[in-house]
Amino acid sequence: MSLGENIKNERQKLKLSQEYIAEKLGVSRQAVSKWERNQSEPTTKNLIELADLFQISLSELTHTKETISKTIPITNQHIKCSYCGQKAQYFLDQTQSKAYCSLKCQLSHDMALEKIQKQLKWFYLGIALSVILLFVSAFPNLPFQKNYLTGAGMLCLGMTMILFPFCTPETYQKLGYLKSKKLARVLGYLIEIYALFILFFG
Numbered sequence: 001m002s003l004g005e006n007i008k009n010e011r012q013k014l015k016l017s018q019e020y021i022a023e024k025l026g027v028s029r030q031a032v033s034k035w036e037r038n039q040s041e042p043t044t045k046n047l048i049e050l051a052d053l054f055q056i057s058l059s060e061l062t063h064t065k066e067t068i069s070k071t072i073p074i075t076n077q078h079i080k081c082s083y084c085g086q087k088a089q090y091f092l093d094q095t096q097s098k099a100y101c102s103l104k105c106q107l108s109h110d111m112a113l114e115k116i117q118k119q120l121k122w123f124y125l126g127i128a129l130s131v132i133l134l135f136v137s138a139f140p141n142l143p144f145q146k147n148y149l150t151g152a153g154m155l156c157l158g159m160t161m162i163l164f165p166f167c168t169p170e171t172y173q174k175l176g177y178l179k180s181k182k183l184a185r186v187l188g189y190l191i192e193i194y195a196l197f198i199l200f201f202g
């Protein structure tokens, strides 16, 4: 059974039309038809909405023979879930780049990664602005107090890290997504405190 077949089966069990599903999820009927024919895959958000609509769990909807055969079970105690950082149960695929403890973590991570992709440009913009401010603050003979620029640069950097707490792949691997995010936020707040110190006493 493929994901498309699962969707079609569940829909027909409930005697729902493709149009009905499309309208409920805010997608086109063609999109639903493509999912059922396995020509495209629903986004994670759509999958969650589908499971909700069919009144089944996500694992019932997505656990197809293919997805089960692709994952690799883990018995090693030291391998951690890429999302929550607890002991992982399976690798997603042969590359072993992502390990998860549950389907819930796997899907939450998917959604988080989609969100990061969308926010990445703002993260880079924030970092770029901070670097420019800090760079300019190093110039001699500035028309205003040097610590204002340094402080503003640090404020900008801290704010960027609080709003977009992204980490390096190594950190994600070591701590899992959720803890890495917390760590980046804490760092962001520490930078903000330091920035205020520079602004007022620098």
Ligand SMILES: [Zn+2]
Residues within 6 Å of the ligand: 081, 082, 083, 084, 085, 086, 100, 101, 102, 105
């Ligand atoms: Zn987990």
